[in-house]
Structure formats: structure tokens, C-alpha cells
Amino acid sequence: MLIVGPCGTGKSHLAQALGHCAVRQGVDVVFTSCAALTHSLNAARATGVSHIPHMLRRNNSQLPER
Numbered sequence: 001m002l003i004v005g006p007c008g009t010g011k012s013h014l015a016q017a018l019g020h021c022a023v024r025q026g027v028d029v030v031f032t033s034c035a036a037l038t039h040s041l042n043a044a045r046a047t048g049v050s051h052i053p054h055m056l057r058r059n060n061s062q063l064p065e066r
Contacts, residue, residue, distance in 0.1 A: 003011045019029040
């Protein structure tokens with residue numbers, strides 16, 4: 001999901017609420033900024049290695065056990 005809009009309109013708040021609801025239903029969720037996602041995609045393109053699994057491992061390690 002990509003949420004766009006002007007600064008201060010609650011995009012992060014909405015994304016976190018939707019992510020929280022999804023996690024409570026057993027869905028894996030990654031919350032990242034556009035800058036971090038762009039960096040990961042550019043690094044993957046440059047090296048030929050996907051950095052997305054690394055992002056998933058890093059973020060899942062911060063979640064409490066379900």
C-alpha cells in the first residue's frame with residue numbers, strides 16, 4: 001500500500017493503524033519510509049540481490065511474539 005499526501009495529514013498514523021490491525025490478524029507487515037524503500041530498491045538493482053528479505057527480518061525481529 002502506498003499512502004501519499006501533504007505533510008501533517010496523518011499518513012503515518014493511518015499506515016500504522018492499518019498495519020496494527022493486519023498484524024493482529026496474523027499478517028506480516030513492513031513499515032518503511034519512501035526514502036528507505038528507494039534505497040533498498042536501488043541497492044538491489046545495483047547488486048542484483050534483493051534487500052527486501054533483509055528488511056523483513058529486521059522488522060519482524062522488533063515485533064512481539066504472536
